Amino acid sequence: MLDTNQKNTASLMHFSALGKYFFPFGNLIFPLILWILFKEKSDFCDKNGKASINFQLSFLLYGLIIGAVAIGLMLFFVFNHLETYETSHIHHHFFNHDWMLPPFVPFGMLVLIGCVGLAYLIFDFFVIVSAGLKAQKGEVYRYPLSIPFIK
Secondary structure, eight states: OOOHHHHHHHHHHHHGGGGGGTSTTHHHHHHHHHHHHHTTTOHHHHHHHHHHHHHHHHHHHHHHHHHHHHHHHHHHHHHHHHHHHHHHHHHTOTTSGGGGHHHHHHHHHHHHHHHHHHHHHHHHHHHHHHHHHHHHTTOOOOOTTOOOSOO
16 A cells, blocks of 8 residues: 655656756756665555656657757758858849748758657656656556666
């Protein structure tokens, strides 16, 4: 039977991941500290701590992959169209619409990257809050897209 203390601790393990908005890597450090302190005292806290840490590690990995792809695409588009941009401005070919491409492609990519990043943060926030509320009810939340690094 779960007591209120176990539910509160498990819930705090999830909510503490929001510490990333105040402290670098707070999303990993705070749940990890709580999990280390309480994993031996309660199986419920152990499961919730592992779930929180696994999700934060998974999302860190996904963020690194998204960032690497975004930077690679930006560099590709900028350097791929740089020669066309310079050539059209040197020869003043204003009827050639290639001169319009370079400023808009990086801007469009920045908007796309910004939208993906915002969706990433919103999804992360709502999943953490959902997990914390489920733990408060005495349930172990199964995070979507979570890789089980800690078993």
